[in-house]
Amino acid sequence: GAVVSQHPSRVICKSGTSVKIECRSLDFQATTMFWYRQFPKQSLMLMATSNEGSKATYEQGVEKDKFLINHASLTLSTLTVTSAHPEDSSFYICSARDGGPETQYFGPGTRLLVL
Amino acid sequence: KQEVTQIPAALSVPEGENLVLNCSFTDSAIYNLQWFRQDPGKGLTSLLLIQSSQREQTSGRLNASLDKSSGRSTLYIAASQPGDSATYLCAVAGGGADGLTFGKGTHLIIQP
Numbered sequence: 001g002a003v004v005s006q007h008p009s010r011v012i013c014k015s016g017t018s019v020k021i022e023c024r025s026l027d028f029q030a031t032t033m034f035w036y037r038q039f040p041k042q043s044l045m046l047m048a049t050s051n052e053g054s055k056a057t058y059e060q061g062v063e064k065d066k067f068l069i070n071h072a073s074l075t076l077s078t079l080t081v082t083s084a085h086p087e088d089s090s091f092y093i094c095s096a097r098d099g100g101p102e103t104q105y106f107g108p109g110t111r112l113l114v115l
Numbered sequence: 116k117q118e119v120t121q122i123p124a125a126l127s128v129p130e131g132e133n134l135v136l137n138c139s140f141t142d143s144a145i146y147n148l149q150w151f152r153q154d155p156g157k158g159l160t161s162l163l164l165i166q167s168s169q170r171e172q173t174s175g176r177l178n179a180s181l182d183k184s185s186g187r188s189t190l191y192i193a194a195s196q197p198g199d200s201a202t203y204l205c206a207v208a209g210g211g212a213d214g215l216t217f218g219k220g221t222h223l224i225i226q227p
Contacts, residue, residue: 036217041219043119044217045217049214059214091156093158095214095215103161103164104214104215105161106151108157108158109157
């Protein structure tokens with residue numbers, strides 16, 4: 001089955017630093033990748049949609065200059081949290097779609113803690 | 116804007132019971148609906164996907180139904196086991212290019 005990986009699985013950083021999270025589709029080409037954020041005891045919220053070779057589309061309320069998304073290839077999308085602050089601490093999950101409209105394959109998530 | 120609600124928020128039952136988890140959504144113009152399982156601190160495991168044209172899907176002890184016109188879905192778990200303990204998330208897709216809209220989940224505990 002389709003596998004999506006994320007790296008790192010967990011990161012702790014100081015306030016003001018930038019953190020990059022990678023999302024890779026391991027055995028298929030992902031024309032579209034999605035980034036979600038989940039705060040404790042909350043649902044997953046879509047942050048942005050990323051299409052290979054084009055600019056990401058951000059959901060309302062998500063700052064595109066703070067959450068930089070690069071979908072440079074059909075197997076890799078990166079999310080960079082710039083100048084991270086404690087309120088950015090969350091669980092970030094990516095998903096990938098292989099071109100068919102039906103199923104998104106989710107990564108295992110990255111837990112970010114900003115001190 | 117699509118909103119997804121899951122009831123109950125939490126449920127604790129003895130092993131062996133049959134359960135029903137509920138999901139409702141405000142916009143019936145969905146492409147599909149998916150049920151996921153999330154273990155603590157982990158990612159998502161897809162359980163069942165129902166296309167908008169379908170009424171139900173079954174996998175093992177799990178059965179999911181969809182009533183698109185009323186904006187409802189149920190996840191039925193038969194003969195529950197302690198290993199079923201997890202948070203169950205319902206999510207809808209509004210269109211082929213869209214991300215998913217998730218509910219807050221039902222936190223399920225199956226007591227041995």
